[in-house]
Amino acid sequence: IYNVDEVKVQVIRTTHINGQASYRVVTPAGNVVIAGDASNDETNPDLRPYSTNDNVEKLAGNATILVHSAIHPIYQDSGFPAGVYNRQSSAPDISRMAKRAEVKKLIITHLMPPLGADAPFIFPVPGGRPLGEKDWIDVVTEGGFDGAIYVGKDLMTVQIEEPRGRKED
DSSP, rough: OOOEEEEEEEEEEBBSTTTTTEEEETTTTEEEEEESSBOOOOOOOOSSSSSSHHHHHHHTTTTTEEEEEOOOOOGTTTTTTHHHTTTBBHHHHHHHHHHHTTTTTTEEEEEEEETTTTTTTTTTOTTTTOOOHHHHHHHHTTTTSEEEEEEEOOOOOOSSSOOOOOOOO
8 A cells, every 4th residue: 555665565454343454564674564453354253263363364474573452361251241352352362373474573462451450441350450461471472472572562662673783682
């Protein structure tokens, strides 16, 4: 949809609400995929093998960074509305997708529940304990992704490509 000099932006239809799209920004430094609130086209969990979107997986192939909204599986079968839960991608499924797509870095963002929240909106966190960054990283790691994992925060910065001679902490 956009191509200027060495920067190209690609877009693909995804599922969450009508008009939902995900983007891939291609630059000489690397490629960043912004999935947003993407979920599987099939909303019935009994009829789908995972909650992530196949179009996002195609777009994310060999991406340097994948940015994806995530819902924690703590909400599954917890009284959280199934219709809302099933329009999200779970953190473990995002992890598995990122691994299949050979993504280098994964940033989960637009988290449900948000970091430190004990009752976002009207849905208490099961167990009554707010989730922290470690809780999110642990559940992503369970999905098998072995690249760099970041829990997105406001105004966060992540290098697309590391400067020569320097490794990330």
